[in-house]
Amino acid sequence: MSVMEDTRDRIVAxxxxxxxxxxxIKTTVADVAKHCGMSPANIYRFFPTKAALIEAVSEIWLSMAEENARAIASRSVGAPQRVHDFVLGVHExxxxxxxxDGEVHETCVAATTERWPIVARHEKTLTDIFATIxxxxxxxxxxxIEDVEHTAAVMTSAMLKFHNPIMVAQYHGESLIEQAAALSAFMLKAIRKR
Structure with missing residues (x-):
């Protein structure tokens, strides 16, 4: 890893x-710089704005969710079980x-509400992972299935209540696991070979 990459990773961490x-909202570039032991000007060498820095952090958080989804998709069990595990696992x-972590939630809500570019990329990644299953x-x-990409897009859209940060918070008190399991059963009924 180069010094530049190492510095960038330290800033993001x-x-x-x-x-x-x-x-x-309350985090400032000056806070990050102080925490890193460098000047705010150095932070701006890597991230032109505070928003760019926050997007970089959010992208790391979203990539953790994507790694979880990939791990589910690559399990050594049948595809029907992986569909079920994907729906429930992504939700959980x-x-x-x-x-x-309320602050992570707050940031992800802002990213979703304001439609940051990383959100569309994340949604596409989840759809692509689901399509592999x-x-x-x-x-x-x-x-x-006649059209895998379309079916994966429709099915991941149907999962929004179970992974969208706004909806997860809105329905937090409800038993979403049972609803997610019912959705996975419905999906499987629609795509099983007859």
């Missing part, structure tokens, strides 16, 4: 810690992340 402690990861199910003869 520091910003993440500051945001988790104070929230993205996000529910735990958002309810455990569907393709595996077609290849194994378990699923019958």
């Amino acid at each position: 520091s910003a993440s810690a500051q945001i988790q402690r104070h929230g993205h 990861f996000n529910r735990d992340r958002y309810t455990r 569907l393709r595996d199910g077609i290849d194994s003869g378990e699923f019958e």
Whole structure:
């Protein structure tokens, strides 16, 4: 890793810690710089604005959710079980992340509400990961799907209540696990080979 990459990673890690402690609105570039032991001008060499820095932190958080989804998709179980595990696993990861850390939740809500570019990329990544499970199910003869990409997009859209930070918070008191399990059963009924 180069010195520049190492410095950038230190800045992002520091910003993440500051945001988790104070929230993205109250965190300043000066706070991050002080935490890193460098000047604010040095931070701006890597991130032209505070918003760019916060997006970089949010991208790290979203990539953790994507790694969780990839791990589920690559399990050595049948495609139907992975569909079920994906729906519930994506929900559980996000529910735990958002309810455990209010400042992460607040930042992800802002990213979603304001439609930061990383949110569209994240949604596309989740859809692509889900599509790999569907393709595996077609290849194994378990699923019958005409348009995998469209089906994956529709099904991940149907999962919004279970992973969107706004909706996870709104429905937090409800038993979303049972609803997610019912959604996965509905999905599987629609795509199983007859």
